[in-house]
Amino acid sequence: MSHSLKPAGEGLRTRVFQIVFESDTPLAKGFDIALILAILASVGVVMLDSVPSYHAKYGWLFYRVEWVFTLAFTVELAVRLYTLERPLQYLKSFYGIIDVIAILPTWLMLLIPGAQSLVIVRVMRVLRIFRVLRLMQFVGEGRLLIGALKxxxxxxxxxxxxxxxxxxxxxxxxxxxxxxxxxxxxxxxxxxxxxxxxxxxxxxxxxxxxxxxxxxxxxxxxxxxxxxxxPTGVFSAEVIRSIRADRYSEEACPGCGHDRHEKRARYCLKCGTWLDETTPDPRESQGTGDE
Structure with missing residues (x-):
């Protein structure tokens, strides 16, 4: 979650904020995992309800379960807004919009027949898993693929x-x-x-x-x-080029001019020359000290 979101105050709001917005504690991780399971279960109910035979036999049950999930997600969104210093800021964010869209179709079903099928967008809320499971290290790889595609x-x-x-x-x-x-x-x-x-x-x-x-x-x-x-070959070539650009440096060796070194390399692969011209070669310093 964005670090610009802040709790509304000290005490209970702060503790609840840490549970619903953070994932640094076992309780917060448990909350998010339970939320993801509920989201997947609610999407499964919608999918099963779209099967005519299941709808004819268990439609009444699916209807009640769907309302249980909707009420639970509505309470969850209300709790999130209650803990925030600026609730409207969250509602304008990506996750806030998804949270609203996730509960809106079922409420609209009271006014617009057939709107219940739109609750399938609730599956988008599982994007929280990137925060729960600390998979943000994949963001760099995602940007690499997007850059190659562009x-x-x-x-x-x-x-x-x-x-x-x-x-x-x-x-x-x-x-x-x-x-x-x-x-x-x-x-x-x-x-x-x-x-x-x-x-x-x-x-x-x-x-x-x-x-x-x-x-x-x-x-x-x-x-x-x-x-x-x-198209696969073109895209793959750009991905390989991006990987090489991210891994290798384009600076040429001052000794032999070779320019394909890893960014962490300190000595030239070809001639062994010290690559960092801003700092002295440690080997020369050691040689001067020995003399």
């Missing part, structure tokens, strides 16, 4: 544009070749077929019936297999 955006966009051109060309060809009875009644329908074929999904709802159309289908499928690894 740097490869232009290449991926060019790839998608090329794929779109291929899809359009093959769709137009098949539209001219295949009869309307086969399902190719328009170019947009043919584009749909080309995308399904190129991605090797193959729904089978639209299938070419002429020999030439089937030959084009074979070509499209082979192209799909050959290009499916292109």
């Amino acid at each position: 740097r490869s955006t232009h290449q991926i966009f060019l790839f998608l544009f090329t794929v779109f051109m291929l899809v359009t060309i093959f769709a137009a060809l098949v539209y001219m070749i295949e009869p309307a009875e086969a399902g190719f009644t328009s170019i947009p329908i043919a584009v749909y077929w080309a995308i399904v074929t190129l991605t090797t999904v193959g729904y089978g709802d639209i299938v070419p019936v002429t020999p030439l159309g089937r030959a084009i289908s074979t070509l499209v499928m082979l192209i799909g297999y050959s290009i499916i690894a292109v």
Whole structure:
């Protein structure tokens, strides 16, 4: 949780604040883990209630359980706001918005039929697990992946544009070749077929019936297999580049000019020259002392 959130005062509010917002004590960790289990259970209830046979048999039970979870989460949110010095600041934060969204659909169900299905967004609250289990060391890796994705955006966009051109060309060809009875009644329908074929999904709802159309289908499928690894390769290359940039220094060795050293390296891998020019080489100091 953000360190800008502060308890409303000393005493009970501070103790409760440490339980519901922190995870440094066994009691606080237990609270968060119990909360995550309740969130997962409530999402499971919603998913089971969407099954017609279960809804017909246990709908009344799911309805009551869902209200139990909603009331519990409403009380939990009220307790969080009670402990804060600035409750509105929390409501405007990411977790605050998620907490409100998690309980809002069930309350709206009283006014809007069908809103109960929206409680599936409650699963987003399990993002608290990053705080509970102290997994924040993965934030750096996440930023590395996001950075690599941003740097490869232009290449991926060019790839998608090329794929779109291929899809359009093959769709137009098949539209001219295949009869309307086969399902190719328009170019947009043919584009749909080309995308399904190129991605090797193959729904089978639209299938070419002429020999030439089937030959084009074979070509499209082979192209799909050959290009499916292109965006993965581009993204992987950027990830490797980011890892190397994060691990290796670009400063050249003053002795031989080699510039691929780990950031923690003190001596050149090639010639053994001391790399930190701002401080003296310890070996020289030892040699001067011995003399």
